[in-house]
Amino acid sequence: MSTIFRPIVLRRAAPDLAAVLSLRSTIHRRLRFHTSKNISYESTGLSPSKISESVQGFSGRSYRIESVLQDKGMPLGRVYLATTDEDQKVVVKEIPQDWKARNEIYRRTSRCSHIRLPIDSIPESRMLIFEYIEEDLLSLIQQREVPMKQIKRALKWTLEGISQLHAVNITHNDIKPNNILLQTATTPAGLVVERVLLTDLEDAVRLEPGRYLQGATLGNLMWRSPEAHAGGPMEAASDLFAFGIVVIPTILFRQMSYFADDESGVEGLLEYLGDNDEMRDVWEAIVDSCRDVRKNPIMGWQGPGMDDDFKDLVKGLTKLDPRRRISANEALRHRWFAGVS
Structure with a gap:
């Protein structure tokens, strides 16, 4: 059985719907963002103040960061819009936690025709590159x-x-x-x-x-x-x-x-x-x-x-x-x- 640590246990109480759902929302936030790693943006090599720089993928291709599409906060990281030297749009996604696990998931899905798979990666910065689909x-x-x-x-x-x-x-x-x-x-x-x-x-x-x-x-x-x-x-x-x-x-x-x-x-x-x-x-x-x-x-x-x-x-x-x-x-x-x- 695969188990993830649950830090909060609710005690049985009167079934007030609003209170229960509010408490479950709190549990969701605390569970969802729980991590044992202390990862900062600096560990990705791309600080919030440097979103216009270029990064190089494992393939040798360069990607010019254009803007932040989504900022999920740590430990989930950011999603960037970038362009290649040929002006092709791509998505650069930070994977600050579970880097090995995410790559293993994508390895196992490499033959799945209806899954968006990475087209490149930046292992030292824990980033994956994806095709941009609007x-x-x-x-x-x-x-x-x-x-x-x-x-x-x-x-x-x-x-x-x-x-x-x-x-x-x-x-x-x-x-x-x-x-x-x-x-x-x-x-x-x-x-x-x-x-x-x-x-x-x-x-x-x-x-x-x-x-x-x-x-x-x-x-x-x-x-x-x-x-x-x-x-x-x-x-x-x-x-x-x-x-x-x-x-x-x-x-x-x-x-x-x-x-x-x-x-x-x-x-x-x-x-x-x-x-x-x-x-x-x-x-x-x-x-x-x-x-x-x-x-x-x-x-x-x-x-x-x-x-x-x-x-x-x-x-x-x-x-x-x-x-x-x-x-x-x-x-x-x-x-x-x-x-x-």
Whole structure:
């Protein structure tokens, strides 16, 4: 069993939903940024005041740093936009912690066609170089008219990326729309999705069959599986729940939280989580606060794209009990993807 140190244990208390979720948010921050290493920006060789300098990759190519795309703070580091001598845009990403582990993950995924892989590295500065792809699934569905066939293609290829990871015993742990990169083309027939890549494997973990991840709250708050909110156990099925939540706004064009189960599904989840008093408090609070809310099961949803096959796919992906969710390969064979290449 793969275990990550958990520094905080919640004591059983009255199930006040706001208080519980606030405390879980604090736990997330303290777990997510916990590190035993004392790494500064100076250790990467690229200080915050020197973002216009050039760096050289292991390949011998030079990269001119243009701007900071994202500053995650230490120990997670920064993401830079850079250009090559040929003015090709690339992404330079600091990997201040777990450098060897990240490289091992990418080595194991080197044949995965739907994963964005490093094109170069700077080992002495703990940096990886990636192809720059501007568009992602979130921006696509927010800004452009996308034919249903192309939405299905983007989702199917994303699912193929998840399946490729799971085939080499790697879980992504941070599936969300802006981690799904796209390349598209405009043709006389309309917009066409030409390429889909899953990115950001910084939370990815290698898990042998029968093992799981315990004690870390990984992934984005809005797209996280129930067991990920609980700090584990997490496994391949956790990626599928997150993917199921991603699928919904691509069709509805708005984000909404959805769980496929009634209270019996909650009990199945709690059984899966085992001896986890803090999570039982959370779910008791959620169930309590929703007793008077009118239920709206997915099979009753109406609107464009809301056919029975779509609803059945979402139900299979978002079962509260991870043991009841469909796998990536089962999802790829689902009727909703029939005829999608």
